[in-house]
Amino acid sequence: MKIAVLFCFFLLIIFQTDFGQNEEIPRKQRRKIYHRRLRKSSTSHKHRSNRQLGTPQTTIFTPVARFPVVNFDYGMEEKFESFSSFPGVESSYNVLPGKKGHCLVKGITMYNKAVWSPEPCTTCLCSDGRVLCDETMCHPQRCPQTVIPEGECCPVCSATEQREPTNLLHKQLPPPQVGMDQIVRKAALQSEEDEAMKEDTEQKTETPESRNQRQLYSEGDSRGGDRKQRPGEERRLAHQQQRQGREEEEEEEEEEGEEDEEEEEDEEDPVRGDTFRMPSRSPLPAPPRGTLRLPSGCSLSYRTISCINAMLTQIPPLTAPQITSLELTGNSIASIPDEAFNGLPNLERLDLSKNNITSPGIGPKAFKLLKKLTRLNMDGNNLIQIPSELPSTLEELKINENNLQAIDKESLSDLYQLVTLELEGNNLSEVNVDPLAFKPLKSLAYLRLGKNKFRIIPQGLPASIEELYLENNQIEEITEICFNHTRKINVIVLRYNKIEENRIAPLAWINQENLESIDLSYNKLYHVPSYLPKSLLHLVLLGNQIERIPGYVFGHMEPGLEYLYLSFNKLADDGMDRVSFYGAYHSLRELFLDHNDLKSVPPGIQEMKALHFLRLNNNKIRNILPEEICNAEEDDDSNLEHLHLENNYIKIREIPSYTFSCIRSYSSIVLKPQNIK
Structure with a gap:
């Protein structure tokens, strides 16, 4: 019996020791362990959801x-x-x-x-x-009630929790914790001060000096400032604060070697009911002139003021030199006065899209003081001309979906640092765009002029242009002089126009050395165009009326065409032969021939050793003969990974077993469904 009692007593001592050790774990360390477990559980849940959403075999x-x-x-x-x-x-x-x-x-x-x-x-x-x-990872808030503003993802303290205006641009230092002895002293001091105040009110007369002294005293009290202390009280408090500061510095030095995300999570715990705090006596940063007051529906995140869909009718008067980004999307703003941004001199990004701004409503000097502005978005307004005196620091200008009527040679002056210019969805054409309009744009690389009324390629394109987008216009021809000075151009998009192959000049772009991608989808092409650029890698010809691929049309290309998309055309068996793909056999990686009128597999497919992806679905193919797609003797040299043959008239059971021997995975061969006729 004694042995059993001693054994139980020994176990009790061990349990108490373990419990005490667990209690000695610092609060921050316990919180880190909790966050690590939370991240692991969320990550494993994400892996499970990814597996559940995986693409099925029949996809x-x-x-x-x-x-x-x-x-x-x-x-x-x-x-x-x-x-x-x-x-x-x-x-x-x-x-x-x-x-x-x-x-x-x-x-x-x-x-x-x-x-x-x-x-x-x-x-x-x-x-x-x-x-x-x-x-975005959100920091924990120190208030019991939080709300998530519209357009934001992180919660903020609700308005009812903010007892007094807070300077949003200057984050206050967290107040230090105070021991119980200081709380007792504070209560005693407060009682003495109350008695002194009572004696002052009982006096029948009051001098101006005493009144001023009492006002200063009360103001300091309301701001958490210094009060009169007992002899030696200030010295003791200062010594305790210094000691507390040293302890905080030591903790910060211990945490410097940890990961960044753990540092962000090491925020002070919210105030508990058993914890007392008092305002910090360390000096706070001086607030700017006038506390920043945001209109209803606006929020502040780091250096960005967001007023998205805030029902604003004018640009709010803000004075905040630290702000670098202002979002005013989706409001009812109709004008921009000259002084609109005087209080935001350091703006780098300004979004005014989806408003009702008109050209007469913009002051001539509205943007003049924004010496650091690099991105301006005015999509979806009612502008009829480009605003004047835009900052020369602009690198991106978007005026899509407006009502621009003209661009003269002064409209884009001084924008020599502009890299991206988007003017889609306006009323621009070669008639109202001056040939010298783009001349000042020495750095322009990306130009979007889609959804306008151009009948020819705009003249005077800058030599620095790399990507040109002219979809949804009325372009009918491409002349020899269109790209004479654009030696850096890399991408040209001309889909949804009215171009015919005989309206493309032989010397229009054949000598371009950097032109790799051309999109001529949804035009009026009957043949694959000849005289394509030597450097072409990607050719997109979807949705035309192409009936034939001329022989040797790709023979002059170096290093060779890699991507050819001919879906949704009228190609038939007699529209191509072995020389149609001459020059591309060694380079072609993807070939789309779906939604045409083919009755058999085109010749030469098995010779395309670099081919990874072949689409022949939605044709009229009835039979797949041996060695039309795979060469049994050269299976090891094939790179074909994906094959589409669905929606034809193929009898799957009659296909020989070795027909697709060169394809590495049978799951990437799509044969079903087939049409029945």
């Missing part, structure tokens, strides 16, 4: 695109998804890749290292042709 396999999946520890995984997510849904065919290193996002080319925010909580980066997105 149409199309060219693989990489989309990053961001987990909470800022790691990056690459999730492979097909362009088509459901059976029977064709890809968007928006496949013009653009210049190497750039990213194509929803039809818009993003330059390498470009940063944008597709959603309030997400920031994306173009990194060497790959889109990397990261989710």
Whole structure:
């Protein structure tokens, strides 16, 4: 019995020791352990959801695109998804890749290292042709009630919790914790001060000096300032604050070696009911002239003021030199007076899109003081001309979906640093655009003029242009002088125009050395155009009336065509032969011939050793003969990975077993469904 009692007593001592050790773990360390577990659980949940949402076996396999999946520890995984997510849904065919290193996002080319925010909580980066997105991590708030403003992703303290106006541009230092002995002294001091105040009020007369002294005393009390202390009280408090400051510095030095995300999570805990705090006596940064007061519906995040869909009728008067970004999207602003941005001299990004701004409503000096402005967005307004006296620091100017009637030679003057200019959806044409309008733009690389009324390629394009977008116009011909001075041009998009192959001049672009991508989709082409650029890698000809691929049309290209998209045309068996693809056999990686009138596999497919992706679906093919796609003797040399043959008239059971022997995975061969006739 004694042995059992001693054994229980020994176990009790061990449990108490373990419990005490756990209690000695610092509060910040326990919080870090909790956040690590939270991140691991959220990451594992994300992996499970990704597996559940994976593409099924019957899904149409199309060219693989990489989309990053961001987990909470800022790691990056690459999730492979097909362009088509459901059976029977064709890809968007928006496949013009653009210049190497750039990213194509929803039809818009993003330059390498470009940063944008597709959603309030997400920031994306173009990194060497790959889109990397990261989710915003929110800091914990120290108030019991929080709200998430519209257009923001992080919670902020609700208005009812803010007892007095807070200087949003200067973050106050966290108040230090105070021991119980200081609380007792503070209560005693407060009682003595109350008695003194009572004696003052009982006096019948009061001198101006005493009144001023009492006012200063009360103001200092309301601001948490210094009060009269007992003899030696200030010295003791100062010594305790210094000691507390040294302890905080030692803690910060211990945490410097940890990861960045853990440093962000090491915020002070919210005030508990058993914790006493008092205002810090350390000097606060001097506030700017006038406390920043934001209109209803606006929010502040770092150095960005966001007033998206805030029902504003005018630009709010703001005085905040620290602000670098102002978002006023989706309001009812109609005018911009000269003094509108006087209090925001350091603005770098200004978004005025989707308002009712008119050209007469913009003051002549409205943008003149913005000496650091690099990005200006005025999409979706009622402008009839480009605003005057824009800052020469501009690198990006967007005036899409307005009512621009003309561009003269002075409209873009002094914008020698402009890289991106977007003027889509206006009333511009070769008649009202001066040939010298683009001359000042010495750095322009990216120009969008789609959805206008051009009948020819605009004249006077700058020599620095790299990408030109002219879709949805009325262009009928491409003359020899269109691209005489654009030796750096890399991408030309001319889809949805009225171009015929015989209206393309032989010397229009054949000598271009950097032109790699051309999109002539949805024009009036009957043949694949001849005299294509020597450097061409990507040719997109969707939705024309092409019946024939002339022989040797790709023979002069170096290093050779890699991507050829001929979907939704009228190609038949007699429209191509072996010499049609001459010059591209060694280089062609993707060939789209779907939605045509083919009755058999085109000749020469098995000789395309670099081919990765072949689409022959939605034709009239009835038989797949041996060695039409794979050469049994050279299977090891084939790179074919994806093959589409669905929606033809093929009898699948009659296909020999070795017909697709060169394709590495049978799951990437799509044969069903087939038509029955």
